[in-house]
Amino acid sequence: MQTSKVKPGELTTEGEPTHNNVIRSGEIVCQEVTKHFPENSRPAVDHVSFKVAAGDLVVLLGPSGCGKTTLLKMINRLYEPDQGQIWIGKEDIQTLPVNQLRRQIGYAIQQVGLFPHMTIWRNIAIVPRLLGWDEEKINMRCNLLLELVGLSPTYLGRYPRQLSGGEQQRVGLARALAADPQILLMDEPFAAVDAINRERLQSELLIIHRKLHKTILFVTHDVEEAFRLADKIIILKDGQLIQYGTPVEIVVKPENEFVAELVGSNNLLRKLSLFDVQSLLEAKQYERHNSFSKASFTSIQPQENLRTALSMLLESGAEQLHVVDNKGKSHGVITFQDLHRLLFEQFTSPAAELE
């Protein structure tokens, strides 16, 4: 994971003139949204309703053809729903001028779609220029964004084809964040990137999300990716919303056989690998055990997954693992019993809190 020197405050543009800001909220509400393509007999999206709280990272998960991309594209009106309504905050998006709406929603896609004849600077500057920002402000913004996505400012003068796939996707992310939108739509952005870079990009997206508190709707068919990133997951099948909940809820209480199979609820080790230590600690409501002896100190970092935690428990023979972050701060302990409880019993809030 990499650390960035960017401070959170620098990345928001508060005090912006609001004359062309049509979106002021990061909350998304879909109500009975339906989309039917003439060439198919069943609707691509079938009476889907959900609400995404501002600042949440919500993953739309499902097999190909389940309607997740169609649903995403209705939020920035690349597709128009046949029925139902979509609100962002208090605004029905149908009532907003479509290009103004899109300029205030970040959009990143799998093929990145960078403009090959424009430098990285010009690519990132597209939306800020459409919004009429002055050159100096765009320059500052470009530098900040490149730093945020972990690229050196020397990239600004290069062209997309001179960058690797992973670097292009970083630029794609920077471009989506360019005008500081409240909402980010991401359509399988990391699917075409190699495994090592994908994991790196996922970590960085989480860091960016934590820093900027954007509402992110993230489409993927990759279950591991969904569990790694999501605050909440929406599971879709044949255009219908099957389940909407936190990763823990979905694994522990899958709505039906389809969900259970999709997320591998029957495979214990797989199930464990979907959670990180942090989430178990949260599930335990930070029950802190202060009675550990320093002699038998086996520690684990909060972002490790629970399969690793289990192996460490087995290897060390210790009864509990102390959760210590890389700054040496203690976050509590987890025990074998906790793992057992996660898999077979219900934790009470906050992790199992239902919508």
Add this chain to the structure above:
Amino acid sequence: MNLLEEVIHYYQTNQAGFWQATQQHLVLSSAAMLISLVVGLPIGIWIAHRTRIAQVTINIFNSLRVIPSLAILFLVLPYLGLGFTPSLVALTFLAFTPVLINTYTGLRGVDRSVIESATGMGMSKKQILFQIEIPLAIPAIVTGIRIASVEVISSATLASFIGGGGLGDFITRGFALFDVPIMLVGAIPVALLALASESVWSIFLFLYQKPYAA
């Protein structure tokens, strides 16, 4: 005297006529190119977003393309008579097809994901056309212009048959007199002009694409 000396000698004794013919040739070719661009580019752009119409239009022009240039000259003769105008019409027709088809294929060839992200970012159709699609189609469009220009410069020699003037006059004259040097006084400059046009457009394309090519 060897052949080359004869060619030079003929040129020196007929300088005024030669430069007048060259000028006619260039005016005729440029005018034909200009008209095809003014008409072909907008139509190519317009049909690029209309698949149905595009298919019909392109099929029509592709099938008309098989008519030899000389035949076109004689086909327009009854309607437009002799001289500059019928020559211009025939050459314009010749240049029009590559310009139109390359404009169309160039615009259609722009990566769909690029258009999708431009749309998703809130660019208007006009902004996408002028800032994204046309700049990215320039290599294909310029290739069409290059092909058309070479074709027009070499075919403009045929204008001589219907009194259109140009360097073709020397070729027809040389042919009539069985005089190879006179033919070459027309043929060599035409070949050089065609090559020059080809080079200019190729260099332009190279410089245009150089910054962003991988």
